Amino acid sequence: MKTVTCTAPVNIAVIKYWGKRDTQLILPTNDSLSVTLSQDILHSKTTISAAKEFEKDRLWLNGKEEDITKNKRMHNCFRETRALRKQMEDDAAAKGQPLEPLSTYHVHVCSENNFPTAAGLASSASGLAALVYTLSQLFELTISVSDLSRIARQGSGSACRSLFGGFVAWEMGDKDDGSDSRAVQIAPETHWPELEALICVVSDAKKGTSSTEGMQHTIQTSPLMKERVKIVPERMQAMKDAILSKDFQSFAELTMRDSNQFHAVCLDTYPPIFYLNDTSRAIIRLIHEYNSSSPDGKLKAAYTYDAGPNAVIYAPKENMREIIQLIAHYFPSNNDNYFNDHYQVLGEQSMSGEFKPQGHSAFNENVIPVHPEGSVSRLLHTKCHDGPRVLEQSESLLNDEGVPKRLA
Ligand code: DP6
Numbered sequence: 001m002k003t004v005t006c007t008a009p010v011n012i013a014v015i016k017y018w019g020k021r022d023t024q025l026i027l028p029t030n031d032s033l034s035v036t037l038s039q040d041i042l043h044s045k046t047t048i049s050a051a052k053e054f055e056k057d058r059l060w061l062n063g064k065e066e067d068i069t070k071n072k073r074m075h076n077c078f079r080e081t082r083a084l085r086k087q088m089e090d091d092a093a094a095k096g097q098p099l100e101p102l103s104t105y106h107v108h109v110c111s112e113n114n115f116p117t118a119a120g121l122a123s124s125a126s127g128l129a130a131l132v133y134t135l136s137q138l139f140e141l142t143i144s145v146s147d148l149s150r151i152a153r154q155g156s157g158s159a160c161r162s163l164f165g166g167f168v169a170w171e172m173g174d175k176d177d178g179s180d181s182r183a184v185q186i187a188p189e190t191h192w193p194e195l196e197a198l199i200c201v202v203s204d205a206k207k208g209t210s211s212t213e214g215m216q217h218t219i220q221t222s223p224l225m226k227e228r229v230k231i232v233p234e235r236m237q238a239m240k241d242a243i244l245s246k247d248f249q250s251f252a253e254l255t256m257r258d259s260n261q262f263h264a265v266c267l268d269t270y271p272p273i274f275y276l277n278d279t280s281r282a283i284i285r286l287i288h289e290y291n292s293s294s295p296d297g298k299l300k301a302a303y304t305y306d307a308g309p310n311a312v313i314y315a316p317k318e319n320m321r322e323i324i325q326l327i328a329h330y331f332p333s334n335n336d337n338y339f340n341d342h343y344q345v346l347g348e349q350s351m352s353g354e355f356k357p358q359g360h361s362a363f364n365e366n367v368i369p370v371h372p373e374g375s376v377s378r379l380l381h382t383k384c385h386d387g388p389r390v391l392e393q394s395e396s397l398l399n400d401e402g403v404p405k406r407l408a
Helices: 072-095 123-138 146-151 157-163 211-221 225-245 248-266 278-292 315-329
Strands: 002-009 013-017 021-022 032-036 043-051 058-061 064-066 107-114 167-171 183-189 195-201 300-302 311-316 378-383
Touching: 002 157, 013 157, 013 225, 013 248, 013 300, 021 123, 021 211, 032 157, 032 225, 043 123, 058 157, 072 123, 072 146, 107 123, 146 157, 146 183, 157 167, 157 378, 167 225, 183 225, 195 315, 211 248, 225 248, 248 300, 248 311, 278 300, 278 311, 278 315, 300 315, 311 315, 315 378
Parallel strands: 058 107
Antiparallel strands: 002 043, 013 032, 032 167, 043 107, 058 064, 167 183, 195 311, 195 378, 300 311
Protein backbone atom coordinates (compact mmCIF):
# COMPACT_ATOMS: atom_id res chain seq x y z
CA MET A 1 0.00 0.00 0.00
CA LYS A 2 1.25 3.45 -0.86
CA THR A 3 0.06 6.35 1.31
CA VAL A 4 0.58 10.13 1.06
CA THR A 5 -0.72 12.93 3.31
CA CYS A 6 -0.77 16.63 2.39
CA THR A 7 -2.36 19.87 3.51
CA ALA A 8 -3.57 22.71 1.28
CA PRO A 9 -4.36 26.33 2.19
CA VAL A 10 -7.41 28.53 1.92
CA ASN A 11 -7.22 31.45 -0.50
CA ILE A 12 -9.30 34.63 -0.33
CA ALA A 13 -9.82 36.45 -3.61
CA VAL A 14 -9.29 40.19 -3.92
CA ILE A 15 -10.60 40.09 -7.51
CA LYS A 16 -13.50 37.66 -7.40
CA TYR A 17 -14.30 34.70 -9.63
CA TRP A 18 -18.05 34.63 -10.23
CA GLY A 19 -19.56 33.04 -13.32
CA LYS A 20 -18.67 30.19 -15.68
CA ARG A 21 -18.61 30.13 -19.44
CA ASP A 22 -18.36 26.30 -19.31
CA THR A 23 -19.90 24.56 -16.30
CA GLN A 24 -18.45 21.12 -17.11
CA LEU A 25 -14.81 22.15 -17.47
CA ILE A 26 -15.26 25.01 -14.97
CA LEU A 27 -14.07 27.83 -17.19
CA PRO A 28 -14.69 31.28 -15.73
CA THR A 29 -16.08 34.46 -17.29
CA ASN A 30 -13.26 36.58 -15.82
CA ASP A 31 -9.74 36.38 -14.40
CA SER A 32 -9.45 36.40 -10.61
CA LEU A 33 -6.68 36.98 -8.07
CA SER A 34 -6.25 35.78 -4.51
CA VAL A 35 -4.00 35.75 -1.48
CA THR A 36 -3.07 32.35 -0.06
CA LEU A 37 -3.51 32.26 3.72
CA SER A 38 -1.46 30.39 6.28
CA GLN A 39 -2.10 26.68 6.73
CA ASP A 40 -1.03 27.05 10.35
CA ILE A 41 -4.43 28.71 10.89
CA LEU A 42 -6.74 27.18 8.25
CA HIS A 43 -6.19 24.12 6.06
CA SER A 44 -7.63 20.99 4.53
CA LYS A 45 -5.68 17.81 5.20
CA THR A 46 -5.96 14.78 2.93
CA THR A 47 -4.52 11.27 3.10
CA ILE A 48 -4.76 8.96 0.09
CA SER A 49 -3.79 5.30 0.05
CA ALA A 50 -3.59 3.18 -3.09
CA ALA A 51 -3.44 -0.62 -2.89
CA LYS A 52 -3.94 -3.57 -5.22
CA GLU A 53 -6.22 -5.12 -2.60
CA PHE A 54 -8.73 -2.25 -2.39
CA GLU A 55 -12.04 -3.26 -3.97
CA LYS A 56 -13.35 0.20 -4.78
CA ASP A 57 -12.54 3.89 -4.40
CA ARG A 58 -13.72 5.16 -1.01
CA LEU A 59 -13.97 8.62 0.50
CA TRP A 60 -14.30 9.91 4.09
CA LEU A 61 -14.97 13.62 4.56
CA ASN A 62 -14.61 15.05 8.05
CA GLY A 63 -14.91 11.53 9.50
CA LYS A 64 -18.00 10.42 7.53
CA GLU A 65 -17.99 8.08 4.56
CA GLU A 66 -19.45 9.63 1.40
CA ASP A 67 -20.48 7.98 -1.85
CA ILE A 68 -17.59 8.86 -4.13
CA THR A 69 -19.52 7.89 -7.29
CA LYS A 70 -21.97 10.76 -6.63
CA ASN A 71 -19.20 13.35 -6.76
CA LYS A 72 -18.66 14.02 -10.45
CA ARG A 73 -16.14 16.80 -9.90
CA MET A 74 -13.92 14.62 -7.70
CA HIS A 75 -14.29 11.82 -10.21
CA ASN A 76 -12.92 14.18 -12.90
CA CYS A 77 -9.86 14.87 -10.73
CA PHE A 78 -9.26 11.11 -10.29
CA ARG A 79 -9.69 10.46 -14.01
CA GLU A 80 -7.26 13.20 -15.04
CA THR A 81 -4.52 12.33 -12.55
CA ARG A 82 -4.86 8.58 -13.24
CA ALA A 83 -4.54 9.24 -16.98
CA LEU A 84 -1.26 11.12 -16.39
CA ARG A 85 0.03 8.30 -14.17
CA LYS A 86 -0.96 5.72 -16.80
CA GLN A 87 1.04 7.65 -19.40
CA MET A 88 4.10 7.59 -17.10
CA GLU A 89 3.66 3.84 -16.53
CA ASP A 90 3.42 3.19 -20.29
CA ASP A 91 6.50 5.31 -21.01
CA ALA A 92 8.47 3.56 -18.25
CA ALA A 93 7.40 0.11 -19.49
CA ALA A 94 8.52 1.02 -23.02
CA LYS A 95 11.97 1.80 -21.60
CA GLY A 96 12.04 -1.53 -19.81
CA GLN A 97 11.89 0.10 -16.34
CA PRO A 98 8.34 -0.66 -15.20
CA LEU A 99 6.66 1.41 -12.49
CA GLU A 100 4.15 0.13 -9.97
CA PRO A 101 0.77 0.17 -11.78
CA LEU A 102 -0.79 2.64 -9.31
CA SER A 103 -3.12 3.92 -12.04
CA THR A 104 -4.97 0.59 -11.92
CA TYR A 105 -5.38 0.48 -8.11
CA HIS A 106 -8.38 1.75 -6.20
CA VAL A 107 -7.77 4.52 -3.68
CA HIS A 108 -9.03 5.38 -0.20
CA VAL A 109 -9.29 9.11 0.48
CA CYS A 110 -9.71 10.67 3.90
CA SER A 111 -9.99 14.45 4.21
CA GLU A 112 -10.56 16.89 7.07
CA ASN A 113 -10.82 20.65 7.43
CA ASN A 114 -9.67 22.33 10.62
CA PHE A 115 -12.64 24.75 10.25
CA PRO A 116 -16.40 24.42 9.54
CA THR A 117 -17.27 23.32 5.98
CA ALA A 118 -19.29 25.65 3.72
CA ALA A 119 -19.24 28.58 6.17
CA GLY A 120 -17.92 30.82 3.40
CA LEU A 121 -14.34 30.10 4.46
CA ALA A 122 -13.33 28.70 1.07
CA SER A 123 -13.45 25.07 2.17
CA SER A 124 -14.05 23.79 -1.36
CA ALA A 125 -10.89 25.55 -2.54
CA SER A 126 -8.59 24.06 0.10
CA GLY A 127 -10.37 20.68 0.04
CA LEU A 128 -10.12 20.11 -3.70
CA ALA A 129 -6.59 21.55 -3.81
CA ALA A 130 -5.55 19.09 -1.08
CA LEU A 131 -7.16 16.21 -3.01
CA VAL A 132 -5.47 17.02 -6.32
CA TYR A 133 -2.11 17.83 -4.76
CA THR A 134 -2.13 14.57 -2.76
CA LEU A 135 -3.04 12.58 -5.90
CA SER A 136 -0.14 14.22 -7.75
CA GLN A 137 2.26 13.22 -4.95
CA LEU A 138 0.85 9.69 -4.72
CA PHE A 139 1.25 9.19 -8.48
CA GLU A 140 4.59 11.05 -8.51
CA LEU A 141 3.38 13.23 -11.38
CA THR A 142 6.07 15.37 -12.94
CA ILE A 143 3.84 18.15 -14.29
CA SER A 144 4.14 21.82 -13.30
CA VAL A 145 1.95 23.33 -10.58
CA SER A 146 0.16 25.46 -13.20
CA ASP A 147 -0.66 22.33 -15.21
CA LEU A 148 -1.89 20.63 -12.05
CA SER A 149 -4.06 23.68 -11.38
CA ARG A 150 -6.04 22.90 -14.54
CA ILE A 151 -7.08 19.63 -12.89
CA ALA A 152 -7.87 21.26 -9.52
CA ARG A 153 -9.97 23.82 -11.40
CA GLN A 154 -12.26 20.99 -12.50
CA GLY A 155 -12.84 20.07 -8.86
CA SER A 156 -13.81 23.61 -7.84
CA GLY A 157 -12.83 26.77 -9.69
CA SER A 158 -11.22 28.59 -6.79
CA ALA A 159 -9.24 25.42 -5.85
CA CYS A 160 -6.80 26.05 -8.71
CA ARG A 161 -5.49 29.14 -6.84
CA SER A 162 -4.82 27.16 -3.62
CA LEU A 163 -2.02 25.16 -5.30
CA PHE A 164 0.33 28.13 -4.97
CA GLY A 165 1.44 30.18 -2.01
CA GLY A 166 1.62 33.96 -2.09
CA PHE A 167 -0.38 36.02 -4.60
CA VAL A 168 -2.09 33.97 -7.28
CA ALA A 169 -3.96 34.79 -10.49
CA TRP A 170 -6.35 32.43 -12.24
CA GLU A 171 -6.07 33.29 -15.91
CA MET A 172 -9.46 32.59 -17.47
CA GLY A 173 -8.00 31.62 -20.87
CA ASP A 174 -10.02 31.61 -24.07
CA LYS A 175 -9.69 28.08 -25.45
CA ASP A 176 -12.77 25.87 -25.48
CA ASP A 177 -10.90 22.88 -24.05
CA GLY A 178 -9.72 24.91 -21.02
CA SER A 179 -6.05 24.16 -21.63
CA ASP A 180 -5.14 27.82 -21.01
CA SER A 181 -7.37 28.34 -17.95
CA ARG A 182 -4.93 27.93 -15.07
CA ALA A 183 -3.40 29.48 -11.98
CA VAL A 184 -0.08 31.32 -11.97
CA GLN A 185 1.86 32.82 -9.09
CA ILE A 186 2.13 36.63 -9.29
CA ALA A 187 4.45 36.92 -6.29
CA PRO A 188 5.64 34.47 -3.60
CA GLU A 189 4.57 34.63 0.05
CA THR A 190 7.86 36.30 0.99
CA HIS A 191 7.14 39.27 -1.30
CA TRP A 192 4.93 41.37 1.01
CA PRO A 193 5.31 40.10 4.60
CA GLU A 194 3.76 43.27 6.09
CA LEU A 195 0.36 42.37 4.59
CA GLU A 196 -1.81 40.44 7.04
CA ALA A 197 -5.41 39.26 7.25
CA LEU A 198 -8.07 39.05 9.94
CA ILE A 199 -11.03 36.73 9.37
CA CYS A 200 -14.12 37.77 11.31
CA VAL A 201 -16.36 34.71 11.60
CA VAL A 202 -19.85 36.17 11.44
CA SER A 203 -21.70 32.92 11.10
CA ASP A 204 -20.70 29.27 11.27
CA ALA A 205 -23.95 28.20 9.62
CA LYS A 206 -24.02 26.51 6.22
CA LYS A 207 -24.83 29.08 3.55
CA GLY A 208 -28.14 29.21 1.66
CA THR A 209 -27.12 29.49 -2.00
CA SER A 210 -23.98 27.62 -3.02
CA SER A 211 -21.43 29.49 -5.15
CA THR A 212 -21.88 26.99 -7.97
CA GLU A 213 -25.63 27.57 -8.15
CA GLY A 214 -25.51 31.30 -7.36
CA MET A 215 -22.98 32.25 -10.01
CA GLN A 216 -24.94 30.61 -12.82
CA HIS A 217 -28.11 32.46 -11.80
CA THR A 218 -26.08 35.67 -11.96
CA ILE A 219 -24.82 34.84 -15.45
CA GLN A 220 -28.36 34.06 -16.63
CA THR A 221 -30.18 37.02 -15.11
CA SER A 222 -27.90 39.93 -14.17
CA PRO A 223 -27.40 42.77 -16.70
CA LEU A 224 -24.83 44.27 -14.29
CA MET A 225 -22.68 41.15 -14.64
CA LYS A 226 -22.12 42.01 -18.32
CA GLU A 227 -20.62 45.32 -17.20
CA ARG A 228 -18.49 43.61 -14.56
CA VAL A 229 -16.92 41.31 -17.14
CA LYS A 230 -15.77 44.41 -19.06
CA ILE A 231 -14.36 46.08 -15.93
CA VAL A 232 -12.32 43.16 -14.53
CA PRO A 233 -9.42 43.09 -17.06
CA GLU A 234 -8.28 46.62 -16.18
CA ARG A 235 -8.84 45.94 -12.49
CA MET A 236 -6.72 42.76 -12.69
CA GLN A 237 -3.82 44.71 -14.15
CA ALA A 238 -4.15 47.45 -11.51
CA MET A 239 -4.25 44.80 -8.76
CA LYS A 240 -1.14 43.03 -10.08
CA ASP A 241 0.69 46.38 -10.19
CA ALA A 242 -0.46 47.21 -6.64
CA ILE A 243 0.80 43.85 -5.34
CA LEU A 244 4.12 44.00 -7.18
CA SER A 245 4.81 47.52 -5.89
CA LYS A 246 3.37 46.71 -2.41
CA ASP A 247 1.05 49.69 -2.78
CA PHE A 248 -1.48 49.13 0.01
CA GLN A 249 -3.56 52.19 -0.99
CA SER A 250 -4.41 50.82 -4.44
CA PHE A 251 -4.62 47.23 -3.17
CA ALA A 252 -7.12 48.23 -0.47
CA GLU A 253 -9.38 50.32 -2.68
CA LEU A 254 -9.45 47.72 -5.47
CA THR A 255 -10.16 44.94 -2.95
CA MET A 256 -13.12 46.77 -1.39
CA ARG A 257 -14.52 47.90 -4.73
CA ASP A 258 -14.31 44.40 -6.17
CA SER A 259 -15.99 42.80 -3.15
CA ASN A 260 -18.75 45.43 -3.32
CA GLN A 261 -19.22 44.86 -7.04
CA PHE A 262 -19.42 41.10 -6.58
CA HIS A 263 -22.17 41.55 -3.96
CA ALA A 264 -23.87 44.09 -6.24
CA VAL A 265 -24.12 41.52 -9.05
CA CYS A 266 -25.54 39.09 -6.47
CA LEU A 267 -28.23 41.66 -5.65
CA ASP A 268 -28.78 42.23 -9.38
CA THR A 269 -29.38 38.49 -9.85
CA TYR A 270 -33.09 37.73 -10.19
CA PRO A 271 -34.30 36.56 -7.67
CA PRO A 272 -31.51 38.31 -5.70
CA ILE A 273 -28.85 36.46 -3.72
CA PHE A 274 -27.91 37.81 -0.29
CA TYR A 275 -24.63 36.69 1.22
CA LEU A 276 -24.00 39.66 3.51
CA ASN A 277 -26.01 40.12 6.71
CA ASP A 278 -26.41 43.08 9.08
CA THR A 279 -23.16 42.26 10.89
CA SER A 280 -21.24 42.02 7.57
CA ARG A 281 -22.55 45.44 6.54
CA ALA A 282 -21.71 46.90 9.96
CA ILE A 283 -18.11 45.73 9.53
CA ILE A 284 -18.01 47.44 6.11
CA ARG A 285 -19.12 50.69 7.76
CA LEU A 286 -16.59 50.24 10.56
CA ILE A 287 -13.71 49.84 8.10
CA HIS A 288 -14.77 52.93 6.14
CA GLU A 289 -15.10 54.90 9.38
CA TYR A 290 -11.67 53.65 10.49
CA ASN A 291 -10.15 54.65 7.14
CA SER A 292 -11.68 58.13 7.28
CA SER A 293 -10.29 58.64 10.79
CA SER A 294 -6.76 58.13 9.48
CA PRO A 295 -4.76 61.34 10.20
CA ASP A 296 -2.88 61.34 6.87
CA GLY A 297 -5.93 60.28 4.82
CA LYS A 298 -4.35 56.93 4.00
CA LEU A 299 -6.39 53.72 3.95
CA LYS A 300 -5.54 51.50 6.93
CA ALA A 301 -7.58 48.38 6.12
CA ALA A 302 -9.68 46.72 3.41
CA TYR A 303 -12.57 44.27 3.70
CA THR A 304 -13.65 41.52 1.32
CA TYR A 305 -16.49 38.98 1.45
CA ASP A 306 -16.94 35.71 -0.44
CA ALA A 307 -20.23 33.84 -0.81
CA GLY A 308 -21.06 34.18 2.88
CA PRO A 309 -21.27 36.74 5.69
CA ASN A 310 -17.71 36.38 7.10
CA ALA A 311 -15.46 39.38 6.66
CA VAL A 312 -11.80 39.10 5.69
CA ILE A 313 -9.88 42.25 6.55
CA TYR A 314 -6.54 42.82 4.83
CA ALA A 315 -4.26 45.35 6.54
CA PRO A 316 -0.60 46.17 7.09
CA LYS A 317 0.86 44.46 10.16
CA GLU A 318 1.27 47.77 12.00
CA ASN A 319 -2.52 48.33 12.08
CA MET A 320 -3.56 44.81 13.09
CA ARG A 321 -3.49 45.31 16.84
CA GLU A 322 -5.73 48.37 16.57
CA ILE A 323 -8.14 46.59 14.19
CA ILE A 324 -8.45 43.56 16.49
CA GLN A 325 -9.18 45.83 19.45
CA LEU A 326 -11.77 47.76 17.44
CA ILE A 327 -13.62 44.69 16.17
CA ALA A 328 -13.56 43.18 19.67
CA HIS A 329 -15.05 46.39 21.08
CA TYR A 330 -17.85 46.90 18.54
CA PHE A 331 -18.57 43.16 18.05
CA PRO A 332 -17.93 41.76 21.54
CA SER A 333 -17.22 38.13 22.30
CA ASN A 334 -19.61 35.64 23.85
CA ASN A 335 -17.12 32.75 24.11
CA ASP A 336 -13.60 31.81 25.22
CA ASN A 337 -12.41 30.93 21.72
CA TYR A 338 -13.05 34.42 20.37
CA PHE A 339 -9.42 35.27 19.70
CA ASN A 340 -6.30 33.16 19.92
CA ASP A 341 -3.33 35.50 19.68
CA HIS A 342 -1.26 33.14 17.52
CA TYR A 343 1.09 35.91 16.35
CA GLN A 344 1.25 37.68 19.72
CA VAL A 345 0.12 41.07 18.36
CA LEU A 346 -1.37 42.07 21.68
CA GLY A 347 1.98 41.48 23.38
CA GLU A 348 1.83 41.69 27.19
CA GLN A 349 -1.97 41.90 27.14
CA SER A 350 -2.45 38.58 25.41
CA MET A 351 0.25 36.90 27.48
CA SER A 352 -1.48 37.85 30.69
CA GLY A 353 -4.77 36.70 29.15
CA GLU A 354 -6.11 40.22 29.60
CA PHE A 355 -7.62 41.21 26.29
CA LYS A 356 -8.72 44.84 26.06
CA PRO A 357 -11.22 45.69 23.34
CA GLN A 358 -10.98 49.38 22.53
CA GLY A 359 -13.43 51.76 20.83
CA HIS A 360 -12.44 54.72 18.66
CA SER A 361 -12.94 58.28 19.90
CA ALA A 362 -13.55 59.64 16.39
CA PHE A 363 -16.35 57.16 15.55
CA ASN A 364 -19.94 58.32 15.46
CA GLU A 365 -21.89 56.07 17.88
CA ASN A 366 -24.98 56.30 15.72
CA VAL A 367 -23.11 54.96 12.72
CA ILE A 368 -21.05 52.37 14.60
CA PRO A 369 -22.92 51.18 17.70
CA VAL A 370 -21.67 48.36 19.93
CA HIS A 371 -23.32 45.19 18.60
CA PRO A 372 -24.87 42.36 20.62
CA GLU A 373 -22.39 39.84 22.05
CA GLY A 374 -21.63 37.02 19.63
CA SER A 375 -22.47 38.93 16.39
CA VAL A 376 -18.88 38.02 15.55
CA SER A 377 -18.07 34.64 17.06
CA ARG A 378 -14.34 34.38 16.28
CA LEU A 379 -11.38 36.33 14.98
CA LEU A 380 -8.66 34.49 13.07
CA HIS A 381 -5.47 36.45 12.55
CA THR A 382 -3.50 35.10 9.60
CA LYS A 383 -0.91 35.96 6.96
CA CYS A 384 -0.03 35.34 3.36
CA HIS A 385 1.76 31.98 3.26
CA ASP A 386 2.97 28.96 1.29
CA GLY A 387 1.23 26.45 -0.98
CA PRO A 388 0.41 22.77 -0.26
CA ARG A 389 2.71 20.80 2.05
CA VAL A 390 3.59 17.10 2.08
CA LEU A 391 3.43 15.69 5.61
CA GLU A 392 5.23 12.82 7.36
CA GLN A 393 3.73 9.31 7.30
CA SER A 394 2.98 9.67 11.03
CA GLU A 395 0.45 12.41 10.15
CA SER A 396 -1.64 9.98 8.08
CA LEU A 397 -5.42 10.05 8.59
CA LEU A 398 -5.61 6.40 7.43
CA ASN A 399 -4.30 3.36 9.34
CA ASP A 400 -2.31 0.41 7.98
CA GLU A 401 -5.51 -1.18 6.61
CA GLY A 402 -6.34 2.03 4.76
CA VAL A 403 -9.33 2.98 6.91
CA PRO A 404 -9.66 6.22 8.92
CA LYS A 405 -7.92 6.32 12.30
CA ARG A 406 -10.81 8.48 13.56
CA LEU A 407 -14.45 8.53 12.53
CA ALA A 408 -17.04 11.19 13.35
C1 DP6 B 1 -17.12 34.00 -4.11
O1 DP6 B 1 -14.80 28.00 -6.51
O2 DP6 B 1 -16.62 27.69 -4.76
O3 DP6 B 1 -15.39 32.57 -3.37
O4 DP6 B 1 -16.16 26.61 -9.21
O5 DP6 B 1 -18.55 26.27 -8.66
O6 DP6 B 1 -16.79 25.26 -7.20
P1 DP6 B 1 -17.17 26.41 -8.11
O7 DP6 B 1 -17.21 27.73 -7.21
P2 DP6 B 1 -16.20 28.23 -6.09
O8 DP6 B 1 -16.53 29.81 -6.13
C2 DP6 B 1 -15.85 30.72 -5.34
C3 DP6 B 1 -16.44 32.07 -5.48
C4 DP6 B 1 -15.94 33.13 -4.53
C5 DP6 B 1 -14.93 34.05 -5.22
C6 DP6 B 1 -13.53 33.54 -5.40
O9 DP6 B 1 -13.04 32.72 -4.61
O10 DP6 B 1 -12.89 34.01 -6.36
